[in-house]
Amino acid sequence: MASQRKLISNGNPMEAIVGFSRAVRVGNFIAVGGTAPVDANGKTVGVGDVFAQTKQCFEIIKAALEQAGAGLGDIVRTRVILTDIDNWKPAIEARKLYCLEARPVDTIMCITRFVNPEWLVEIEVDAVTTD
Template sequence: MKRELISSGSPFEDIVGFSRAVRVGPYITIGGTATMDINGNTIGIGDITLQTKQCLEIIKVALEKAGASLNDVVRTRMLLTNIDDWKGAADVRASYFKTIKPADTIMQVSRFINPDWLIEIEADAIVSS
């Protein structure tokens, strides 16, 4: 099967050696997505809702580049540095996935590469066509 690498332009892609997403056949995996703009600047410092929205917007674009959409997502994982932020993050996630209802895991981690990041989100999708 063909392996397609999808970039978001994150400066960490070359540093770490990763792709925002990888598509193999109908399967798309999106790695930990942080709240950055195209220049690597953190969006929404101190605001879990803005950071969650930015992560999901980056994921949405990666899916589109891979020939998919949010409707194809079957699983997400929300990694938070403070589990008490779960409700704010979940409310934003629900606004994107209210009717799609993919499986989800919410967990707390000790920290991310950038201490301003409150959340990273991963997603998996399967394209039926």
């Protein structure tokens, strides 16, 4: 089973320090962890704009899935985590741009805050690929 486990990195230096991966593929299952709205330099994208932040999260997720040998059409579950539940509509409008075809199951939840207070949303996805 260990030979089927593939760790997906996006180059975040905290991965090695904390001990996490952007995504993990085991067999045909891929889990993408809490994905924050950051650019390649770790700066928050779309400060104050949950729609823009959600899109950034999905762009990172899309790249991780592609690195794992999958795509957006393989997503079976999304988790949209917000700091303000009243932001659910713009977050879902952005989510639709990436998930409308696959129509995965979805959970929307609200928390008090993220590690970075500029983040309004984080996204997690699970995917299953047929290859």
